[in-house]
Amino acid sequence: MLIDLHSHSTLSDGTRSIEEMVMAAERNGYQAFAVTDHVRYGDSAYRDVVPAMREEIERLRPQTAVQLFVGAEITDFPPPEIATIAWEVRRDGADVVVVHGECVSLDTASGTNAQAVRCPEVDILGHPGLISEEDAEAAAHHGIYLELSAIVGASYANGHVYEMARRTAASIVVDSDAHDEAGLLTPRKVAGLVRGAGGSELYLHQVQHRWAPALIDKLVRRYAMVS
Numbered sequence: 001m002l003i004d005l006h007s008h009s010t011l012s013d014g015t016r017s018i019e020e021m022v023m024a025a026e027r028n029g030y031q032a033f034a035v036t037d038h039v040r041y042g043d044s045a046y047r048d049v050v051p052a053m054r055e056e057i058e059r060l061r062p063q064t065a066v067q068l069f070v071g072a073e074i075t076d077f078p079p080p081e082i083a084t085i086a087w088e089v090r091r092d093g094a095d096v097v098v099v100h101g102e103c104v105s106l107d108t109a110s111g112t113n114a115q116a117v118r119c120p121e122v123d124i125l126g127h128p129g130l131i132s133e134e135d136a137e138a139a140a141h142h143g144i145y146l147e148l149s150a151i152v153g154a155s156y157a158n159g160h161v162y163e164m165a166r167r168t169a170a171s172i173v174v175d176s177d178a179h180d181e182a183g184l185l186t187p188r189k190v191a192g193l194v195r196g197a198g199g200s201e202l203y204l205h206q207v208q209h210r211w212a213p214a215l216i217d218k219l220v221r222r223y224a225m226v227s
């Protein structure tokens, strides 16, 4: 199953519209796709991102066989505020909540990973960088997915993220974090990311055929409950 639950559009720092990203995802053979634009600390319009995306995703749903989700990437909020913002974006219509984690190539506040993996409203800790084993364990405990990222910079830590997930039995999701259509995933890229991070053929199979469908099920069940 080819899914991708972390990507960007012109609603934040992506260079393509949501529609262009969705059409490209369809061409790549995606089964499920979320656009998760930045809901960014210090941006006075951060509350407008999710409602604007929701409107556009709802317009596009009848036009594609790809299962579309409205998402948000909670970015650069002080760690103690993450839980409140996660609740807010959920209330405003986000189906998928990603937290912008402590990427090795960015200056994300220390403590972001620790808060994110202990917040039940969060689905995915994006680019968790050099995540501690303790935080990976908390992610496993709360059913929060750790991300292997396809983006240059974030992906430098994929081997470490894989190792922490393996040790703690946390679930892994592969995401593109694409900002244009060229950044999107293909089955070959997913295989390269998982195998390159150290995962076996069997582990790759679990990522694609066990954890991906389980995550989509979780999102759909929750969606059915609120609508």
Ligand SMILES: [Zn+2]
Binding pocket: 073, 099, 100, 101, 126, 127
């Ligand atoms: Zn990010």
Ligand SMILES: [Zn+2]
Binding pocket: 006, 007, 008, 073, 126, 177
């Ligand atoms: Zn991102």
